[in-house]
Amino acid sequence: MRAADIDIDISGQGSSPGLAAASEALLLARDFPQMRERLLTGGVANVTEERAAWHSALRAPAPTEEIAAERQRLNAFVRMADSERRWRNIVHIGIGGSDWGVRLAVSAFGYAGTWRQVHFVANIDGHAIEGGLAGFDPHDTLIVLASKSFTTAETLQNGQRAIEWLQGSGVSDPYQQVVAITARPDVAREWGVPDTHIFKFWDWVGGRFSLWSAVSLTTALAVSADVVAGMQAGAAAMDAHFAEAPFAENAPVQMALSGIVNRSVLDYGSLNIAPYDFRLANLVPYIQQLEMESLGKSVNLAGEPVGVPTGPAVWGMPGTDAQHTFFQWLHQGSDGAPVDFIVCQHADHGWPEHHKSLLANCLAQREALLTGKSFEEVLQDSLNEGVPEERARWLAHHKVHAGGRPSNLIVLPRLSPYTLGALLALYEHKVFVQAVIWGINPFDQWGVEYGKMLAKGIAGELSGKAADPKHDASTTHWVKRFKESLR
Incomplete structure (x- = not known):
């Protein structure tokens, strides 16, 4: 798919005509068109706090x-x-x-x-x-x-x-x-x-x-203010795509549906973000907050348990550093995780060999996750290298790559304010669609608020106010110990 100058390749995700039909039926059953319109026109999208979530208005061309x-x-x-x-x-x-x-x-x-x-x-x-x-x-x-x-x-x-x-x-x-x-x-x-x-x-x-x-x-x-304006323009272009593109060609919708399948059907507990661009190191915590604060809910809008796993844990770091840190787990770990590979087709530096290597690494890691390598293929490689058959058979078990691990490839023509703005809006809308399907409110964060309230009370105790008898035994112990050390 192409949206706001960004190419989104979801061919690494599970798909079938039946899944596509079921997905569209599910979106309609959840009143997605009406929910989307409410979001984009300033209706009450944040129902628990009774207000709009109209951030798209901030980047509107008019x-x-x-x-x-x-x-x-x-x-x-x-x-x-x-x-x-x-x-x-x-x-x-x-x-x-x-x-x-x-x-x-x-x-x-x-x-x-x-x-x-x-x-x-x-x-x-x-x-x-x-x-x-x-x-x-x-x-x-x-x-x-x-x-x-x-x-x-x-x-x-x-x-x-x-x-x-x-x-x-x-x-x-x-x-x-x-x-x-x-x-x-x-x-x-x-x-x-x-x-x-x-x-x-x-x-x-x-x-x-x-x-x-x-x-x-x-x-x-x-x-510069031009960077801010460019990001707003890119996000506005993605807003228009999200509002107008048919379901089958709508990038945020299709990414959301793949995310629903990966989390609620295939039971992947996390999502890895792998930006193959050094400049996008801070994209990982940005998306981490967006996804986990929005989708970290287990109760639906009716106040009932959702009944299926929701929001995955989001984590990652830029490639190629990531390959030397946790890609072993992605390739051969017992759980694995879907990966969003993000890369710029063109670089803005003057070392083309570096960029060629970066692109090659990105595509190679994605291909390895997708296609894997079978026992027979690994065994034949070892035999061709002259490894004795008994050792080759033993070693082959350690070198098998299961493959079939889902991923997206998101390609920016180059990193510009426009494409970064479009990328962030892509994830915003993807998260919204997932929330609609799960039936949860992505715009509140009561879990955060409760912790803040407890911290305020404990801070008062550490400052010399009366102790709270409602604490559990461990918290009571550490409040007392920390209070003594602060004297």
Whole structure:
């Protein structure tokens, strides 16, 4: 299939006319056309939180007046900063969706360096903010705080340390070097951030889709506003494909159906992402969050158990590093996993032999997973090499590749903002289709929220408040021990 300049080869997946017919019947039984329209037109797609999931509106070629106005404000801010050559350093503070997308875009298009240095700080571990501030001139550093609610503990604590660092370095008005990107401008204002430095996105933008919002300010400052616009254009083209292409030619739909078969029928517990492009190292955690936060559900929209395995564990790293790390398990392990191979047909460097080797490795690994190598073939190879027959037969058992392991091959003509935007939207829509078929809500994350609530209570205990008698015995023990060590 071809969608938004990307080729998607799913011939490595199980297929049959019967499966195709059953898949289309299942999509219709799940009211997929109506659900898709609700998603793309701003209807209530996130039913448990009673709001839209309208991130596609942020990249629409003709956005709403409010979205267009915020885009213009962001671009004006970037033009001002660039024309004055201000802020050679940026500390981007956010976590989850407020971090991974920006980190991906900056590493993809600024991998060889830019005139602005960017440090990303997400983790609450103090080593993260210490390293994020290290080596920067406080008088030429912009602090970008990205938090939808502007209550995210990690972001606010790290932001407070950054402001203290500015103050301690003699910056007279530190908040002139702070930007807030949030759906709660009122909270950012109370925090001290000036209105001109507050950029808004909306409640209907889920955190893991916030890349398409003003959260990409850091991307624009680091690698240009043209990169942000190009990614939005590519994503919009994939939105149009998703909305219009027939089921049989619809790339997100077909990838989703293969994923359903692999997880719920063939019982593969994970999905491997193998980008054969060094610049896409951060694509793996980006897709990991998108898939696992969206599809990590076991209860359907009616509040009942789904009844089949849902969202796989998502993992991986770039090839060819991956081949020397875990491809042994993919080829000969007892479980294995479907693999999404992602590669650019053309490189942007000047070493064609390197790219030829990269392409060869990508195709070879996919072919080996698909076709395998039988006992008879391995045995004959050994005999042809002169290995004694008894040893050859014994050795052959160790060299058999079962084959038949599913994969997709996704080919970008080259890595551009347009193709990266289209690729991310491809995965977004694929995840949505899987959620529709499983009957789950991909836009909430109650499991994350519960852990946050528990952490807040335990943090209070470690600070000297009364102990919570509801803890299990192990947690009670460690709260007491850690509290003593913090005195």
